[in-house]
Amino acid sequence: MKFTELGLDAAILRAVADHGYDTPTPIQAQAIPVVLAGRDLMAAAQTGTGKTAGFVLPILQLLSQDSNLSVKRFKPRALVLAPTRELAIQVQESVKTYGKHLKLRSTPIFGGVGIGPQTRILKAGVDIVVATPGRLLDHVNQRGIDLSGIEILVLDEADRMLDMGFIRDIRKILSLLPKKKQSLLFSATFSDEIRGLATGLLDNPASVEVARRNAPAEAVAQCVYHVDRERKRDLLIRLIDDNQWHQVLVFTRTKHGADALAERLGKAGISAAALHGNKSQGQRQRALEDFKRLKTNVLVATDIAARGIDINDLPHVVNYELPNVPEDYVHRIGRTGRAGASGEATSLVCIDEHKLLRDIERVLKRQIETRVVPGFEPDPRIKAEPIMKPRGSGSSRTAAAPGKAHAGHGRSGPPQPAKSSRKAPARGGLHHSGSRHQ
Numbered sequence: 001m002k003f004t005e006l007g008l009d010a011a012i013l014r015a016v017a018d019h020g021y022d023t024p025t026p027i028q029a030q031a032i033p034v035v036l037a038g039r040d041l042m043a044a045a046q047t048g049t050g051k052t053a054g055f056v057l058p059i060l061q062l063l064s065q066d067s068n069l070s071v072k073r074f075k076p077r078a079l080v081l082a083p084t085r086e087l088a089i090q091v092q093e094s095v096k097t098y099g100k101h102l103k104l105r106s107t108p109i110f111g112g113v114g115i116g117p118q119t120r121i122l123k124a125g126v127d128i129v130v131a132t133p134g135r136l137l138d139h140v141n142q143r144g145i146d147l148s149g150i151e152i153l154v155l156d157e158a159d160r161m162l163d164m165g166f167i168r169d170i171r172k173i174l175s176l177l178p179k180k181k182q183s184l185l186f187s188a189t190f191s192d193e194i195r196g197l198a199t200g201l202l203d204n205p206a207s208v209e210v211a212r213r214n215a216p217a218e219a220v221a222q223c224v225y226h227v228d229r230e231r232k233r234d235l236l237i238r239l240i241d242d243n244q245w246h247q248v249l250v251f252t253r254t255k256h257g258a259d260a261l262a263e264r265l266g267k268a269g270i271s272a273a274a275l276h277g278n279k280s281q282g283q284r285q286r287a288l289e290d291f292k293r294l295k296t297n298v299l300v301a302t303d304i305a306a307r308g309i310d311i312n313d314l315p316h317v318v319n320y321e322l323p324n325v326p327e328d329y330v331h332r333i334g335r336t337g338r339a340g341a342s343g344e345a346t347s348l349v350c351i352d353e354h355k356l357l358r359d360i361e362r363v364l365k366r367q368i369e370t371r372v373v374p375g376f377e378p379d380p381r382i383k384a385e386p387i388m389k390p391r392g393s394g395s396s397r398t399a400a401a402p403g404k405a406h407a408g409h410g411r412s413g414p415p416q417p418a419k420s421s422r423k424a425p426a427r428g429g430l431h432h433s434g435s436r437h438q
């Protein structure tokens with residue numbers, strides 16, 4: 001199957017070809033004709049599947065076909081809702097990339113930056129708005145946007161938006177949209193809450209699904225290093241130095257842990273930056289750019305900060321701490337070994353995390369190869385300690401009680417954990433607030 005067989009216009013095909021793509025991914029091959037036909041869509045697809053172009057390309061086409069409609073002040077025609085500013089920026093970049101031969105205007109709308117410049121752009125008029133829910137509502141409240149002209153709505157990474165507590169914001173936004181519109185819902189998983197949202201929103205939707213990355217790509221080599229809690233930093237430094245690792249994405253459980261580790265790596269002569277929700281928008285973008293351009297060797301991130309970030313085919317992902325939820329492990333290591341490239345996922349596991357490791361292996365349905373570096377053998381006298389979840393943890397499943405209105409609001413990064421979830425029970429005690437892979 002080629003892009004040319006999907007019914008896309010020449011101007012869009014040219015932009016796709018300019019970008020170097022000729023073969024649609026499975027989600028694109030399935031979603032594009034459905035959207036072009038004007039149908040509602042419910043799509044099960046994660047980041048990395050090519051889902052963005054799956055909705056951006058046909059939306060560009062549908063909007064550009066109505067070429068006699070000139071842009072109206074404050075009144076966009078298509079709205080994409082995304083959970084994080086990073087994702088909003090990425091989607092917007094795709095809109096720009098694939099729409100470069102078209103006359104459509106678009107803008108991202110997200111918190112953490114001044115609202116004035118966004119208002120000016122909306123006032124001048126755009127066709128497509130890619131927004132995080134909280135900041136979009138800020139514009140609504142200031143009468144800086146009129147949603148009554150929306151013809152096409154996309155909920156991107158709907159499950160994550162719900163995880164982050166955006167359900168009330170989303171419902172409020174939906175109530176402001178015209179009844180008659182085309183709606184597309186993308187979600188990695190379909191919980192009851194997502195299905196409930198879909199039922200109210202979608203009209204006789206086509207349903208497409210691409211293989212979930214429940215099972216990690218074959219190309220990812222996984223291994224576990226057993227090591228004592230206090231010696232993880234030194235082991236990581238050793239692994240990076242000895243093996244000359246480059247472009248290493250390291251996951252920590254907390255923002256504070258990410259900062260401390262990045263600093264420690266820096267002191268050891270390894271260029272490293274931390275990426276998490278307490279960083280300013282500028283800092284986050286810079287950290288990401290430097291990492292992509294290989295100026296920074298190691299990016300230390302929390303789950304939420306790393307989510308949706310378009311860094312592909314990384315050679316190394318390190319779980320400095322195992323995630324509380326096994327599915328997050330799969331998601332994390334899915335950042336390496338994409339598109340046929342080989343990748344390595346390394347986990348540093350201390351005695352506190354043995355139960356988490358067993359849970360992960362249960363989900364993977366296999367054991368992960370174990371290694372010990374001489375000199376870093378675990379001390380058998382060290383006892384397991386409960387894994388506390390400090391304030392500001394980046395773990396996704398516990399980050400915010402679903403339904404917590406205005407959590408995060410896109411202004412200052414991901415939401416803080418709900419009070420009740422701050423203290424996790426003894427190690428491995430998980431708050432499964434809804435299953436992701438049903």
Ligand code: AMP
Pocket residue numbers: 021022023024025028046047048049050051052053310312
């Ligand atoms: P997404 O799932 O939309 O975040 O896309 C994941 C990655 O796949 C992005 O880096 C895209 O640029 C890339 N991509 C999207 N469509 C294609 C395609 N048809 N062929 C190759 N790569 C693609």
